[in-house]
Amino acid sequence: MWRGIRIAVLLFILATVAQGAWLARSRTAAWNNTLRVVIYPVNADGSQASAQYISELRQAAFVPIETFFKEEGRNYAVQLSMPVEVSIAPAVSSRPPAAPAGGGKPEAILWSLRLRYWAYWNDTHKGPKPDVRMFVSYYDPAQRPRLSHSIGLQKGLIGVVNAFARADMDGSNNVVIAHELLHTFGATDKYDFANNRPLYPDGFADPQARPLYPQTRAEIMAGRIPVAEDRAEIPGGMEDVAIGAKTAREINWVKAGK
Numbered sequence: 001m002w003r004g005i006r007i008a009v010l011l012f013i014l015a016t017v018a019q020g021a022w023l024a025r026s027r028t029a030a031w032n033n034t035l036r037v038v039i040y041p042v043n044a045d046g047s048q049a050s051a052q053y054i055s056e057l058r059q060a061a062f063v064p065i066e067t068f069f070k071e072e073g074r075n076y077a078v079q080l081s082m083p084v085e086v087s088i089a090p091a092v093s094s095r096p097p098a099a100p101a102g103g104g105k106p107e108a109i110l111w112s113l114r115l116r117y118w119a120y121w122n123d124t125h126k127g128p129k130p131d132v133r134m135f136v137s138y139y140d141p142a143q144r145p146r147l148s149h150s151i152g153l154q155k156g157l158i159g160v161v162n163a164f165a166r167a168d169m170d171g172s173n174n175v176v177i178a179h180e181l182l183h184t185f186g187a188t189d190k191y192d193f194a195n196n197r198p199l200y201p202d203g204f205a206d207p208q209a210r211p212l213y214p215q216t217r218a219e220i221m222a223g224r225i226p227v228a229e230d231r232a233e234i235p236g237g238m239e240d241v242a243i244g245a246k247t248a249r250e251i252n253w254v255k256a257g258k
Contacts, residue, residue, distance in 0.1 A: 031252060034080055037065075037181060038130035039088045040122075044095055044137035044162070045144060053165035054091050054138060061170050062086040064238040065178050072243040076253040084181075089125035094118070096135050096160050099151055116156045132157045132184050134177060138165040150176055152183025159184055171237025178238065179220055185251040190222040190244070197232050198222035205242040219244040 041057055043050045069084040097114045100107040119133055139147060139162065147162040159180040163173040190203035201207035203222030205215055214227035220241045224232035235241050248254045 031078060031080060031083065034082045034085050035131040036128060037084055037086045037132045037134060038125045038127075039086060039177070040124060040133060040135045041088070041091045042095060042135055042137045043091065043093075045139045047140040047143060047165070049140035049142065050138045050165040053167070056167075057088065059086070059088050061167075062088065062174065062177070064171070065174050065181075068178060068238040068241070073253065076243070076248050078253055087125075087127065087130075089123075092122045092124055092135065094122050095137065096122075099160070112153060112156065115153070115158060115160065119156075119158055132159065132181060134159040134161060134181060136161045136163050136173075136177065138163050140165050141169065150180045152180030154184050154186055157184045172234065174238050175218075175220070175223070175235050175241055178241070179223060182221060182243075182247065182251060187221050187247045187250045190219055190246070191224065196224065197230075198224055198226050200226075202244060202246040205244060207244075217242045219247065221247050 039062060041054045043054055063086075065086050066082065066084055070082060073080065073083045097111060097118055100111050119135065122135075123133070125133075135158070137160065141164045147164070150159070150161040152159040159177070161173075161177050161180050163169075163176060191198050198204055198219060199222065200212075203219050204212075204226060205217040205219045209215065212226075213229060215225050218225040218232075218235045218241045220243055223234075225235055225240065226232045243251075243253070245254070
């Protein structure tokens with residue numbers, strides 16, 4: 001009997017979590033209200049440089065992300081004056097669980113559940129409940145000049161972003177944050193995983209340009225500016241990226257087939 005009760009309780013919890021996740025995803029897809037995005041800074045390398053950077057980090061650093069969504073949303077007739085509002089929470093002292101290196105679907109699902117459990121217990125935000133939580137792990141670029149891939153999960157509406165703890169890199173950090181944020185909204189990558197170059201036409205900000213190269217901006221989900229057929233550059237900030245037509249459809253900014 002007790003085994004049956006435990007199973008029933010577990011099924012109830014899972015159903016409640018699934019319903020909550022469905023409601024949250026429905027809200028982000030509807031675009032009827034401004035979506036609250038909270039940045040949670042994490043001193044991922046434990047360095048003094050990262051600690052100093054985080055202590056001086058202010059909400060103003062993320063205003064370009066808000067402006068980007070406002071301007072791009074206007075291009076797609078989004079009715080909200082502010083589609084996304086970004087705020088910053090107090091620093092998180094714990095590091096998020098590391099994503100599995102390789103592995104299969106069971107490992108990925110297990111990691112996703114661990115991440116959501118960790119996020120629940122490390123939510124330092126004191127304001128209104130966020131729609132999306134972005135945990136940004138900062139590293140001293142002098143010690144770690146290359147970072148591993150960041151991740152944005154539509155299920156759970158959580159992002160884990162790796163970023164550099166240096167003010168002159170805020171622009172490129174914001175591009176990564178916005179990219180992963182769009183993943184939580186349902187957008188897909190639009191670059192070739194073999195060489196990181198944008199895929200034509202969906203990975204180009206202006207696929208109709210003639211000549212096609214050089215492009216002046218990156219499609220946000222491609223992540224790089226195609227400047228030649230065999231070369232692409234990393235954008236320096238939000239002014240260098242755009243939301244393409246396919247990405248807009250994926251996040252419900254335009255109707256499919258329009």
